[in-house]
Amino acid sequence: MRGPAAMVLLTALWAPAAAFGQSDTGRFRVSINGGGQVSGNTVSQSFSVQKNLEAAPITADMSAKRAPIFDAGIVVRIGGPLAVGFAVSYLTHDSTANVTADIPHPFFFNRPRSISGGTPVSRTEGAGHIEAVYELSSGGRLDVLLSGGPSIFNVRQRLVTDVTYSDAFPFDTAAFGAAVTADATKTVAGFNVGGDVTWRFSRTIGIGGLIRYARAHPTVSVANNSEVKIDVGGLQVGAGLRLLF
C-alpha cells in the first residue's frame, strides 16, 4: 500500500493549457506524475555454460508485469492547439527469476543432474519521450491533450550468467546454490502515444491523469549468454500535479 500512496504524493503534473479555457492558460505546462507501468514484459533466458566437460543448459525466467513509475514532462505551446513536449519516465522493478539447470555428472557423459532455484533480479528503465501534442480544449476547467512521438529507452536488466551448485560423492544429485548474475544495459529507440487530462483549480495549478503507451524491443547480452530480446516500456498510467505558466 505504501507504493500507491507514494505514487499519489509524487503525482506529476502536466502543463494544463487554459486555466479557464485555452486562451487563459500559459504557454508552458509542467506535469509531475506518479503511477505504474503495466506490461507483460517477461525475460526468458536459455543458454549453456561448460561444466564438467559438457554443456550445462541453463534457463532463467523472470517477469515484470507491474512496476511503479515516476514521470515528469513539459509541454510548450507553439501555436493554436499544437505543442511539443518532452517527458522523462523512470521505473525500477525487482523480481525473482526462476532458474533451472542441468549439471553434467563429473564421471559420466549424458547423465545430467537437474537443479532449480530462484534469484533476485532487477530492471531499471529510463526513457525520454519526445511528443507532438494536440490540445483538445474543453472550454472549462478540463484540458485534454493527445500526444505521440519517439522515445529513447535506456534499460538496465539483470541477467543470469551462471549457476553455482553443491554436490558430493557419488555425485548423482546436485543442489542449487545460487545464480550468478550480471547487469546488461542497452539504449534503444522506441515510440510513445498517449493522452493527458487536467482539471484546473486555478489558472496555474491543477491535477491530472496520464496514460501513455511506450515501447521498444532491445536485445541485450552479458557474458556467457546468447543475446536476449526483451520488451521495455508498456502501458504507463499516472496522476499528479499540473503547473501552468
Next chain:
Amino acid sequence: MRGVRLSVLAAIYALAVGGRAPAAHAQVRSTAVAATSAGELRTWDASVDRMVRDDQLRQRRVTADTLIAGRTHERFDQYYNGVRVYGGDVARQLDNGLTVSVFGTVYSGIDIDVTPSLSPDDVKEIVEERSGVTLGAEKIPELVVLPDDSGGYRLTFRAKAFTEEEGWEYFVDAKSGAIVREQIAVERQSGVSALGRGLGVLGDDKKVSVTSQSAVFLASDMLRPPAIRTFDMKGNLQHVLDVLNGGATLTLSDVATSTSTTWSDPVVVDAHADAGFVYDFYFKRFGRHGLDDNNIALLMLVHPVRRQDVFTASNSEINLFYLNAFYAGDGVMVFGEGLPPPLVTLPGPQSWNFLAGALDVLGHELTHGVTEFTSNLIERGESGALNEAFSDMMGTAAEFFYQPIGDGLLKADYLIGEDVVTPGGIRSLANPGMFGDPDHYSKRFIGAADNGGVHTNSTIASHAYYLAIEGGTNRTSGLSVQGVGVANREQIEKTFYRAFTQLMPSNATFSVARTVTIQAARDLYGAGSAVERAVTQAWTAVGVN
C-alpha cells in the same frame, strides 16, 4: 594361449614340488565350521568366545553390515602360541549382539615348537635367492603355522616376491630354511591381456577424474573418497618389479600425465576411469568404501612393458605382463599390454587389446582386493576357485551396472574379458564349456596347475551365480533352476557379496560356499524366499551339495 599358459604353470609347479621340504610334525585336523542352527550356534558361539579368551583366536576386523541394519561381522584369525595359523579363521555374524551365523575353518592338533631358528632376514635371503629379486626393507616375512599338504603342521615364514615371470608366495620352514610351499601370489585375470578423457581402448569417450598441478594434469582422482592413481610405468619392467617387491616406491614421476584435458593414452583413460567406476559400483550397490571398506588407495599400473618388446619377451613375461592383469595386493593392480596387431593367440585365434580396456577385467581384479580384505580366500584349490569366481561375478555385475545388456563390445554379458580378448573373451559364466571350463562339480579340474585349477574351476561357482539370476538348465546335470530374473539381479549380487565378504572363511570349499550363500540369502530375503530357492537350486544344479 591358454594352453601355453597352463603348460608354463605346470612346469613351474613341477619345480615347486621338487623343492619340497621334509615331512611335517603333526597330523593336520581341520574343522569346517558352518553353524546356522540354534544348537550349532550355541556351541560355536561359546567355542569362539573361549578361543578368544585363550588367545587361540584374535579379532582381525569388525565391520558393520551395510546391507542389514544392526548386523555386524567379526573376523578372527586362528593363532597357535602367538603365531597365526595360515588358513585358520572364523567369521561370526551378529544381529544386535546375538549370533546369527559362524563360518570358518579351525585347525586342531597343532603341537609344534614356535620358536624359529631363522630370522626374518635369513628368510628374505632365501626368498631373494630363490626368486632372484631383492626385497625391500618393508617386505618382512610373516611367521605362520602352515597346515601342510603332506598332513602336518610346519612353522614357516611367508613372503611374497615378484619376478618378471610371476608373483610368488613362498613358505619357508622356519627351522630348516627349506621352501615348503611355493604358490602363485598374484590373483590375476587368467589369460587376459592388458588393458588401457579421452577415448578409451575401444574408442568410447570417457571422463577421467584427475588432478591439475603446475599446468600438468595427473591421473590422480581427487573426487572420490579414496586416492585413485594411475601410473604409467613406461615399459620399465624392472621398475615395476622393484615396486611390487618393495625395492622402490611409486613416485609422482610415475603418475600418468597429460598436458591438456584431453588424454591421449586410451590405456590410462580406461584404467583410471574404470577403477573409479568399480569403486562407485561397490559403494552404490553394497555401501562398501573401497577394497578394505576404509578407502584404501587404488594404484593402477599400466604399461608395465612395451608392446613392441613382445617379440623378444619370454613366454612367462608374455603371460604375466602382456596377456594378463593381476592384483598384486595392497590396492595395487597391474594391467598388461596385450599384443600388437596382427599377433593373435591360438586356439582361437584371439586378438588381445590392452587389458585395461575391459570393465569386467577391472572389476575382477579390484574384487581380488575386496577378497584380500574380507574372506581372504586362499588362492589355491577350491578356495582359490571361489576367489576367482567371486571376482568374475563382481566383474560381471559391474558390467551390468554400467553397460546396456547385449552382445558385442561395451555390452553387459556373462563373458569375461570379451571386450579386449576378441572374439569371445576367456571365460563364460553362462556356458563355461565354451572355453572348456567345468559347469559342474563332477567336471572339476583336479590337477596341480594353476594353483589347482583356480581359474578353471571358478566357473562351477560362477555358473551357479549365473543360474541363480537367469535361471535355466545345467548342461551336465540337466537340473533346472528358477532364477530370480534379470530385473532382480541385484538380489543375487547382494547375496553373493554378503556371503563372500562377510561369511566366507578363507579356506572355504564349494560346499561351504553353498552353505554361506544360502545363509546370506536367508539373512537378506528370508527363509523360503525366491532368492534362497534360486541359490539353492543353482548350487544343486552345478553339483555342489
